[in-house]
Amino acid sequence: MAERYSSFTPGGTGWLLQRITAAFLVVVLAFHFFQLHFITHAADVTFAGTQARMEHVGYFLTMVLFLVTATFHGINGVYNALVNQGLDGIQKKVVLAVLTIAGLALIAQGTYVALVMAGWA
Template identity: 70%
Template sequence: MAERYSSFQSGSMSWFLQRVTAAFLVVVLAFHFFMLHFVHHAPEVTFAGTQARMSQIGYFLTMTLFLITAAFHGVNGVYAALINQGLTGSRKTAVKWVLVVAGVLLSAQGIYVALVMNGLM
């Protein structure tokens, strides 16, 4: 039988955060899907409706945390997958920093959009 290998060491901070963010994402994704597909049907989702939802502090915070958590979970997962494929040395360092910058830029752009939709900018 093939030996199982993972770049995540069981009990490490990366391992723990990947699981916590996954659990959070499952719950918030279900909420997001419910809100935008059952409560507000596709033809009812408008710019004004999005602004109205984003003006509610609870919804705004939830969607902002959803964005940040998804960005972290995705970047961390891609990094772990590349390490599992044998990425090492200076390439590993370069990829890590490219992913960090990409995650930060994605989060910053999303937060900016959320603030605009909330009317704070």
């Protein structure tokens, strides 16, 4: 039988954060889907409606937290999948640096867009 290997240390911080972000994403994705498919039907989603929703502090914070959480969860998952496939040494450090920079850029750009949509920038 094949031996199970994971770059996550069971009970470690990375392992725990991956699970916490997954649980949070399930809840926020459900909210997001419900909001934009049942309350506001997809065909009725407009730029002005998005601006109106983003003006509410609770909605704004939820969407920014959604962005940060999804970015971390995705990048952490990709990085650990690559480590599980045998990535090591300098390549591992380069991939981590590139993914971290890409994640920070995504969060910065997404936060800026959210601020503009809310009329706060």
